[in-house]
Amino acid sequence: MRPLTREAQTSRNTIDSKRARRAEAVKYAPGFSADEHQKYLNATATQIVKNIQAKVWTATAVLEAYLARAAQVHDATNCLTEVFFEEALEEARRLDAEFSKTGALKGPLHGVPISVKDSFNVKGFDSTIGYTRWGNKPAEQDAVTVATLRAAGAIVIAKTNVPQTLLAFESVNPLWGRTLNPWSTAHTPGGSSGGEGAVLAADGAALGLGSDIGGSIRIPSGYCGIYALKPGHGRVSYHGSVGPNPGFEAVRAVAGPMGRSVADLERAARVLFGERGSGNAYLPAPVPYRDVTLPAKLRFGYYLNDGVVKGSPACHRAVLETVEALRKAGHECVEINPPDVARALQLFTGITSADGYEKLTSHLGSDKQESALFLVTLGPRLPGFVRAAAGWAIRTFVGDTQFASFLSHSRRKTVGKYYDYVADKLAFERETRGTLWSAAAGLDAVIAPVQAVPAVPHGGCDRLAPLACSTLLYNIVDSPVGIVPVTRVDPERDALSDAWRVAPGAGSTILERGLYGPKGAYDVRAMKGLPVGVQIVGEAWGEEKVLAMMHVVDAALGPRGFGPGSWDPSKQRGVALA
Structure with a gap:
């Protein structure tokens, strides 16, 4: 075996030392006890704040429960990168002491344990996004979003894993390794905010922060079964977020909340929208959260196939069940032709x-x-x-x-x-917006599949990267989009039927063969129990309306086993990768 070069040895040393420090930091979590901790995990962020305010709970007791679960889910999925458990416990005790003296909450997220994607700077810790070269270079200050959440009372407990270069929808890199889906070790949690999707789905944090340039918030939220909001550009600050190509502005990345209920996303949005921090930033636009009133009857457009890849039966069912639920609730749903996703x-x-x-x-x-x-x-x-x-x-x-x-x-x-x-991109944006939101169309929102399949197995992105077309469309168009989990894969209901097989394909025979061929990624037996969600797409600058419509969709669908307390370690199927 050839000896390592000096640079390779330095990288190896960085990997070993950072993983060792992470392992030591995770030890600050108490052991998990269902009797002691589960009630806190069953609560939304909104409920956590209310119970602390009512002096029923303390920030420290809540935090200990989430740290215990975060350690547990990290062991199951490898979702965490930089870990702040010790610092978080100190912050929780300070919050409790101050609240005991004043009786006043620090802010609307008082005592809420949150995680953030590795790309967001946290003072005193690295933002490596998986590059060993970026190790041991701690940030000098918090990202504006992180500082804003802290000022509202949130307690940051950890950063979460991402794919190399933030460009793939599998969360794997040389520094931190591969993150697994909390529902199936054989499948990826998505990317690039894949660590966030995993830790939130398994109740390791009550609220999270991700970023999105081609589906990086929405794909992991769909794969893992959580709620999320991708705002349009200009609503949430991106200052203090690192990336491999900071000068790239043609398609602009956005930051947005990820969580376990629509109410929690709304609470985070009220904190984040329009907040510029202490600097003289040009963006975001100084537009705080604006309350909206929806009409009694909404009009939704929907489509099943994105025009590039034929959607799977499971993803078709998620859209159709959403449509059926909305119609029963008195809303209008009309099938529409999808925008030109291939373009x-x-x-x-x-x-x-x-x-x-x-x-x-x-x-x-x-x-x-x-x-x-x-x-x-x-x-x-x-x-x-x-x-x-x-x-x-x-x-x-x-x-x-x-x-x-x-x-x-x-x-x-x-x-x-x-x-x-x-x-051409700007022209396409104008044309697509003009079609979807014309007076003639009269749509309040569009219901669309997240991807053609519920999730892909590890390695699936190697040959199926264009599947992200269904989400990146709305980055090109810069629309606000919410994710709502709808159902889970059922091997009997979601198998490839004869009727499905004879229906026309959507476009790319190579991609469809990779999904549905003899050794295709769509294996309903292996996917049993994986979540399936939908995108709720709104008009530009309509983030508040999207959140309000997400409430409507969530209520129409009714109870279905998503949200706080839904994850059980024993339900994670498959065999972990070596």
Whole structure:
């Protein structure tokens, strides 16, 4: 075996030391006791604050319960990165002491244990997002969102795992390893806010913070069965969040809350919207939360297939059950043609690949590029004549014009060509908004699948990365979108029926074969019990209306086994990866 290079040895030392420190930090959690702790885990963030205010609970007692569960779920899923259990306990005791003296809550999130995605700076701790090169470089101050949540009384307990470069929907990287889905060890929790999805679904935190540039909040929320809000750009500060390509602005990342109830998302939004921090930031827009009144009868559009990949029976059922529930509640639901999702994916691919992903991958150093990025970064690595030949072969012999088109857009470009793509993106945004929210359409919201399948097995992103088209569409269009969990995979109800098989495909035969072929990712037996959710899409600058409509959808669906206290470690199926 060849000896490691100096850089590789430094990376290995960083991995070993940071994982060891994480293991020591997790030991500050008490052992989990259902009799002692479960009542706190069964409470929403809103209920936690009310019980502390009523002097029924203390912040310390609540925190100990969530730390005990966070340690438990980390052991089951490997979801945490930087861990602040000791510091959180000190903060809870300070909150209790101050409340005992004054009788006044620190703010609307007083005593609520929260987790944040690894990309958000927390003073005194690293923001590595999985790069060993970024280890041992602690942040000098909190991100604006983190500082704002702390000022409202929240207690930050940990940061959570993400994929390398934040570009894949599997949460795995060389520094922290792979995060598992809390419902199935054989499946990913999604990404890039995958650690957040896992810890929240399993009650390891009461509320969380993620970010989204192509589905990074919504995919893990759908995969893990939690609630989430992706705001439009300009509502929540992004200052103090790190990324591998900070100068990239053509499709702008946004920060948003993830949680276990719509009420908790609303509470977080009331705290975060329009808050700029102490700096002189141009964004977010100084627009605080605005209360809305919904009409008694809402009009929802919906679609089942995204125009690139045929949706699975499980995801079709989630949309149709939502539609049925809303109709029973007196609302109107009309099937609509989806926007041009294929065009959105072409634009997203063309824009993000403009420099051949050179900047995104420049931080790897001696770190091995994770396989989840293989298909994402393949196009620019191919010589032009090879890419052209491959596209021709795919169109001619496979008949998949969409996949061939995506490959052709994934290449290096001149600055002028990059400008053309951005101009096309802005035109597409205007056209799509104009269609969905025209007076003629008269829609209050659109109900859409999160992805074509409930979740993918580990390694699925290697060959199925374009599945993110169903979420990245609404980053290109910059619409506010909520996620509501609807149902769980049922092997009997969600199997591939003859009727489903003979129905027309949605576009890409390569992707559909990868999902539904003999060794496809859609295996309802392996997926049994995995959550399935829907996207609730609203008009630009309508985040408050989206949250209000999420309340409507959630109430119409009724009790269905999601939310606080729904996770049981014994229900995590499958065998953990080595």
